[in-house]
Structure formats: structure tokens, C-alpha cells
Amino acid sequence: MIVAQRKSIPELIDILKGHKKVLMLGCGTCVTVCLAGGEREVAINASALRIASRLRHLDIAVEELTIERQCDNIFIEKAADAINRNEVVLSLGCGAGVQALAERYDKPVYAGLDTAFIGILEERATWTEKCIACGQCMLHEYGGICPVTRCAKHMLNGPCGGSREDRCEVREDRPCAWQLIYQRLKNIGELDRLKSIKAPKNWNNSIHGGSRVIIREDHKI
Amino acid sequence: MRKENDEPLLIAFCCQYCSYSAADLAGSMRLQYPPNVRIVRTPCTGRLEVEFFMKAFEKGADGILVAGCLEGGCHFTEGNLLAKGRVGYTRTFLSEAGLEAERIRMINISAAQARPFVDYVHEMLAVLKNLGPSPLKRINSSKSAEIRI
Numbered sequence: 001m002i003v004a005q006r007k008s009i010p011e012l013i014d015i016l017k018g019h020k021k022v023l024m025l026g027c028g029t030c031v032t033v034c035l036a037g038g039e040r041e042v043a044i045n046a047s048a049l050r051i052a053s054r055l056r057h058l059d060i061a062v063e064e065l066t067i068e069r070q071c072d073n074i075f076i077e078k079a080a081d082a083i084n085r086n087e088v089v090l091s092l093g094c095g096a097g098v099q100a101l102a103e104r105y106d107k108p109v110y111a112g113l114d115t116a117f118i119g120i121l122e123e124r125a126t127w128t129e130k131c132i133a134c135g136q137c138m139l140h141e142y143g144g145i146c147p148v149t150r151c152a153k154h155m156l157n158g159p160c161g162g163s164r165e166d167r168c169e170v171r172e173d174r175p176c177a178w179q180l181i182y183q184r185l186k187n188i189g190e191l192d193r194l195k196s197i198k199a200p201k202n203w204n205n206s207i208h209g210g211s212r213v214i215i216r217e218d219h220k221i
Numbered sequence: 222m223r224k225e226n227d228e229p230l231l232i233a234f235c236c237q238y239c240s241y242s243a244a245d246l247a248g249s250m251r252l253q254y255p256p257n258v259r260i261v262r263t264p265c266t267g268r269l270e271v272e273f274f275m276k277a278f279e280k281g282a283d284g285i286l287v288a289g290c291l292e293g294g295c296h297f298t299e300g301n302l303l304a305k306g307r308v309g310y311t312r313t314f315l316s317e318a319g320l321e322a323e324r325i326r327m328i329n330i331s332a333a334q335a336r337p338f339v340d341y342v343h344e345m346l347a348v349l350k351n352l353g354p355s356p357l358k359r360i361n362s363s364k365s366a367e368i369r370i
Contacts, residue, residue: 009317040272044314047275054320054357
């Protein structure tokens with residue numbers, strides 16, 4: 001899922017400067033699961049924003065709404081009335097949701113969250129990054145552990161030799177991805193995979209080649 | 222003499238397995254505590270969400286006391302621990318919004334602790350009197366003071 005985290009109330013106040021009627025729009029998909037932008041977070045943030053607005057004499061009216069998915073037109077349509085009766089939309093969706101809304105309405109749409117990464121809930125209250133969407137997945141080579149994402153040096157032919165015990169030398173709070181890869185391949189009997197040298201990756205498939213588009217001709221009408 | 226409406230309005234969310242019984246016991250023991258405390262019985266403090274607290278403040282509460290079981294003694298194992306985290310999270314939002322974080326507090330007591338419950342209530346009311354009424358009441362009393370004493 002896409003993992004995001006909240007912006008502080010003073011940041012939101014600053015973003016909404018000059019606006020009086022705000023729709024705070026939550027998203028019921030990824031950001032609900034990562035406890036950043038679902039119905040509950042909309043209620044909390046909207047309440048805090050109203051309190052902050054009253055204390056600062058800003059007189060901002062905040063309407064609350066959460067739709068199933070902000071990155072899909074079918075669901076965005078359900079917010080049409082609410083969007084039309086407000087001056088501005090403060091989206092608690094990910095960056096894709098904010099842009100999907102902005103493309104469809106001629107009014108300001110602001111991001112109320114900081115979109116962080118594609119990741120999973122590793123343990124209670126802890127989300128970790130697992131994929132940078134590099135566009136050319138090599139997970140089969142590494143026992144299902146991504147060195148592009150989880151090795152601080154993105155090494156395809158590791159380890160770097162700098163790890164201490166099983167900790168990354170760049171971030172001591174994180175495990176060395178190559179230690180994990182080695183253990184995993186050993187456990188599943190595929191250590192042979194490490195004998196071959198992996199060729200440099202084609203980074204054109206990643207964000208370095210500009211924003212990406214996928215077209216499925218078979219689905220076109 | 223202070224008018225009744227000058228007294229701080231304290232909402233006490235009390236778990237039915239401990240502090241609600243403690244409050245009840247305080248009554249049976251004839252222990253006095255001010256009438257400007259509104260006790261809300263909850264099945265467990267783990268049922269309480271951050272938005273409940275925020276809404277209470279928005280609607281004019283001066284302070285909130287969340288009273289759960291002793292740590293390790295929750296009927297639902299960890300409800301009071303969840304509430305502890307949520308009270309902390311609420312404090313973050315209050316500070317960012319411009320209200321004093323001390324306006325919300327979590328306490329842990331057992332059903333037999335009527336005296337400590339009353340003491341905590343007095344303590345919290347003293348904190349609220351010291352902080353003064355919620356500024357939200359002053360700013361727009363007609364809209365904000367939806368909960369009246």
C-alpha cells in the first residue's frame with residue numbers, strides 16, 4: 001500500500017491561508033490502512049483545524065467527507081457536490097489522489113498529507129518501505145527481498161561489507177538487506193543465485209525517465 | 222461568589238469495569254466532588270477515539286479525564302493501553318491547534334478506589350481553574366458552549 005503521514009495543523013493552516021470554505025476529503029483505501037487519511041483521521045484533523053481556526057480568528061468552515069478511493073473517477077464523482085459547494089479541497093489522500101482531484105475540478109486542491117512510500121505494516125504502529133516502483137522487478141533473484149529499496153546503497157551485487165552484525169552501516173536502526181537476502185536464499189536453498197553477477201539495471205523504467213505511463217491496447221475501445 | 226457557568230466543565234470518560242464503579246462507590250461513601258463533572262460511562266477506555274475528545278473540546282468542554290483500569294488489569298487486555306496512546310495523540314493535536322495539552326489527562330484506578338477517583342477529579346479541576354476557561358468559549362460562546370453545565 002501507499003504509506004503517508006499527516007502534516008501538522010500549523011502547516012495545514014498555512015496551506016489554507018485566505019480560504020474560508022474547505023472540504024477535507026479522506027480516502028478509504030491505502031491511507032485509511034496506514035492511519036493517515038481515512039474517515040477517522042478526517043474527523044480528527046477537521047476538528048483540530050476548526051479549533052485552530054477559531055483560536056486564530058480565521059473563520060474557516062471545514063466540511064468532512066471520505067470517499068472509497070481518490071485515485072478513481074467513479075469514486076471521485078461521489079464527492080462532486082461537496083467539492084462544488086466548497087472553495088478548496090484539502091485532500092487526505094496520497095499524491096495520486098490529490099492530482100486526480102485537481103485534474104477534474106477547477107478549484108484549488110491541496111495535499112493534507114505527506115506521501116511517503118510503498119510499504120507494509122511491519123509490526124504494530126510501524127510501516128516500512130518495501131518497493132520504490134523501479135519499473136523492473138528483480139525480486140526473484142533475491143529471495144523476495146528488494147536490495148533496490150532496502151539496501152541503502154541500492155546494491156544489486158552486495159553486500160557492501162560495511163554492515164555491523166546484521167545492521168546497515170548507513171542506518172543502524174534498519175537491518176542490512178544483504179544479510180537478509182543471504183539468509184533467505186540459504187533457507188530456501190537458492191544460494192546459487194548469488195554466484196552470478198547482475199548486470200546494471202535499466203533505470204529508464206524508473207522515475208529517471210520521466211513520469212511513467214502504461215497503456216494496455218487490449219483494453220482500449 | 223463564582224457563577225455556576227464559571228466553573229470548568231470536566232468530561233470524565235469512565236470505564237464501566239473500574240472508575241465508573243469507583244465513582245459510584247464515591248457516592249455510596251458520601252465523598253463529595255463538584256457537580257461540574259460530567260461522567261460518561263464507556264464499555265472500556267479502548268472504545269474512546271481521538272475524535273471523541275476533539276469533538277468534546279470543540280463543543281465547549283474545558284477538560285477531559287479519561288479513567289481506565291490499572292495497567293495490566295483491563296477487562297479487554299489492552300484497552301486502557303490503547304487509550305493512553307490516544308490521549309497522548311490528542312495532546313499533540315491540542316498543542317498544534319493552540320489549546321493547552323494539560324486539558325486532557327488519563328488516570329488508572331480500580332473499582333475500589335473511590336477516594337483516589339475523587340482526588341483525581343479535584344486535582345484536574347484545580348488544573349483547569351488554573352488554566353482558565355477554554356478559549357473556544359470566549360471566542361464564540363453562542364456556537365461553542367453547546368454543552369452547558
